[in-house]
Amino acid sequence: MPVARMSPSDRRDAIVQATLTVAMRKGFGSTTVRDVAAELGCSSGLIHHYFESMDEVLAAAFDQSAGRDLAATEAAMAEQSGPLAQLGAFFASYARGDQDWAFQLWLDAWAEAARRPALGSTSRRLNIGWQQLLERTIVDGVHVGTFACDDPRAAAWRILSLLDGLALQTVAHGSVIDRQTAIEWSMTATERELGMQPGALTLRAVARPSLT
Amino acid sequence: MPVARMSPSDRRDAIVQATLTVAMRKGFGSTTVRDVAAELGCSSGLIHHYFESMDEVLAAAFDQSAGRDLAATEAAMAEQSGPLAQLGAFFASYARGDQDWAFQLWLDAWAEAARRPALGSTSRRLNIGWQQLLERTIVDGVHVGTFACDDPRAAAWRILSLLDGLALQTVAHGSVIDRQTAIEWSMTATERELGMQPGALTLRAVARPSLT
DNA sequence: CGATCTGTTGGACAAGCGCGCAACAGCACT
């Protein structure tokens, strides 16, 4: 039962998409070539015709998923004017309710980073991307006078890491902390981190990007 | 080449110990029955004579490793007098240089929590244990007047999550942040979180527990 | 001393893994 012929770039995208579908069900660690092939309805050999190794497939899939989230957040922030509103958009992008499976991919990526070089460098690059996004906003806010912060790099890492650490609990341990609480607690700490008045930071609605 | 005969409980401990030795070299995810058997110098069949499945072996090993760290930290804090010194001991236990492999186990546990019920409930229980330890110290400090905090539960989760989030970067992504910096940044945020003067919080030396 | 109990062996087993390769099939171009 042959599968429809595709152009190389379309086929590559299809493989990446199928990998994500499988990975969000089974996790990166136990997503196999045969799983992806079965999801796509093609043979396992085809995957290796487009990717050097399974590691590359997983890295490409994670890159697409997490990269899209980063770009969407960046775009949502760009629509806001002023560092305070931009920070509000940043937290709103975390607050979206459909992201549990996406964050599970982060957990998988962090755990596998030490053993899968391509996946490791991808998650590293994207993590730094998030930190840079925050740091730029903080620097802007300090210039304008909205924020007070003498080490934007450290502050950005702290805000991001707190958010990651709390989100980790919500996803890995279920009902210990709920997502809503994690966001609120992060925002409280961020207000303190950047020398703002309590309650100064509020969520800014973000358009829901399509999942395709 | 037969191995020495042991009592059931001794043998069980030896298996758990050997599992940790292997896991700290190869990581949790790729520790196999044969690895453990080779480390122990026994046959692979012996492992299954004591454990229902490999999952049980890994869960028991994680419980022992992470549980021991928690107990050691608890003991080190108990040796200090006063919440401030106890908090210093808490951070000192994170600052020990030999813990990268132990934290990798946490990454594996968090990632697998959603798919492996036994491992998930173990990591959940231990994570809550760490948070409780912090929360108790904070409550004590508020009573004494050393700390100012109107939501000890939230503060404890924030401090722990920040520490986890930063440590995650040092372990998963290598040189993005070094351990020393992660500790310092966490302590700075903790001082702010608990209404202390900058620099009030200092590391308290903790006796290095033996690895056996 | 022989019987018994049980900790231990070592390999068999099926299943699953990433990966490579010769052959096939459908499209574009002459």
Add this chain to the structure above:
DNA sequence: AGTGCTGTTGCGCGCTTGTCCAACAGATCG
């Protein structure tokens, strides 16, 4: 119509995995 070109197949290689089990051996006891 014929001829490349290339997306795609399907299988097999070598290896690793968790699990199981009949047989072995060393301690204990009547």
